Amino acid sequence: MNNATVAAQRSVPFFRPSVGEAEKTAVLKVLEGGWLTTGKKTKEFEERFAASVGAKYAVALNSCTAALHLALEAIGLAPGDQVLVPNMTFAATAEVVRYFGAKPVLVDCEAETLCLDPQQAYSAARRAQASGPLKAILPMHYGGQMADMDAMHALGAEFGIPVIEDAAHTLPAYRRDAAGEWRPVGHGSSAACFSFYANKCITTGEGGMATTNDEALADRMRMMSLHGLSRSAWNRFESKGSWYYEIVAPGFKYNLTDVAGALGVAQLGRSEEFWQARRRIASLYREQLSEVAEIEVPAEREDCQSSWHLFSTRLHLDRLTIDRARFIEEMKEHGITCSVHWMPLHLHPYYRETYGFAPEEYPVANALWPRLVSLPIFPSMTDEEVEIVVSAVRTICAENRA
Incomplete structure (x- = not known):
């Protein structure tokens, strides 16, 4: 038996999704129910997810990238603005800043955690403010270990900017704050953005979620996730709904389907x-x-x-x-x-x-x-x-x- 044959018999993939009967049953039920796009199952996923991370509101989306994009749109990011972004991160964390014609200000990482370095962030924030508007900081929790959120929130308060967490890797994850309390990802931030890509902590195949405690922020992200419509498709087409809607803003097509939502509910339970x-x-x-x-x-x-x-x-x-x-x-x-x-x-x-x-x-x-x-x-x-x-x-x- 040659080395290639031995390797094939003993192969280990980088990732293998954990999808069982609960997930298959949930998806099949949606397929048989006749409503496939954003609807009641997506709403259930949002409610359960918000409760799981201690947030008031959750908006289900088709990717974490979409969540980050909508969070920045909701805070009013504009051309020429600047956002502090970790240098050690996936492309999405910075590319969403460029969607607005804004500038990502890269910040070096901590040697121990590979998360955004608070001291470097302070230095970068001072330099950025001297050259133009600084509008947000986007810490990313590398590998699932949370960044120093006490420091991130202190920086946000000092410079008057919101903290939007790139939480693509973190479900669940916790960090002990200065008072000794264990806090879940997203706690105290303007928004947190999660990924349900195939190899993430839970998966919907493709998908994401934005969480927040700010009702206005949640409403804006929800509206902009579906073309800027004043009503969702689900509300318009259910029996008590109305056909009438208005375009409130030029939005995007970022909604999550009920098929994915059903998979998400089952995965969240595990x-x-x-x-x-x-x-x-x-x-x-x-x-x-x-x-x-x-x-x-x-x-x-x-x-x-x-x-x-x-x-x-x-x-x-x-x-x-x-x-x-x-x-x-x-x-x-x-x-x-x-x-x-x-x-x-x-x-x-x-x-x-x-x-x-x-x-x-x-x-x-x-x-x-x-x-x-x-x-x-x-x-x-x-x-x-x-x-x-x-x-x-x-x-x-x-x-x-x-």
Whole structure:
């Protein structure tokens, strides 16, 4: 039996969705019910989701990107405005700022958490205010461990700007505040934006949610999510509804369907199960890889409870004879799919060429980026699969030790 055959038999994907009978039954019921687009099931999902994160309002959308876009629209972001954005994040966090002709002001990350660095954010905010209007800050919770929200809210209060959380990775996630109280993601912020993409903590295939305690903000996001209509399609076409509607503003087509909403309700009911499974896998990884000198495993801060959406490790390249690309290739040869999260925004051609961002402006992200490797982690991952990954990491590190 050759190596390729062995790898195929022992393969571990980067992610495998956990979809069971509850999800299938919920979706089938919607399909048989005759109402497929935004309706009662989506509303139920919104209500249940809001309750799960302690928010007053939730607006279901077709992506987290849409949620971020609508949150910025609702606060009145305009051309020429500026928004503080983490440099170590996915493209969506910054691209939504560009939708308005506004400028993303990139902020370096903390070395420990890879979340937005509060001290760097303060410095960036002072520089930005000197050159034009500063309208918001968008902290992103890297991998599921929350950013320092006490610091983010203090910064928002000092500069008079709203805090909008990119919570794509965090369900559930908690951080202990200055008073010692455990606070869920979104607490105290103007809005929080969640993702239900296929590999997220819960999934609707594609989907997102915006949560807020501000009724006016929620109403604006809901209206703008469906063409700026004064009434939703569901209200217009149910038996007691009216055909009449008005266009209040030029909106977007961002609504979530009832098919996705039904999947979301079922998945939300299993969110605690999924969270505990991810925590257990992260604990196994940390325990079994902690003594491998060539790799650094992610830590969970004592004041945080991570969702463990990602298990992003860091290679000690000075202790290896191979680089990150070769490490990932050798993992693939062992049948294991890894990923990288992410190339910092300042290194992407668009942001580098548009704004002239230079590597030396973001020393932490710049130094960490070549070392990052995300290992597989998902709720249905078995102990055997964890052992396959751990064994491969140990073998590759031992064979390529400097």
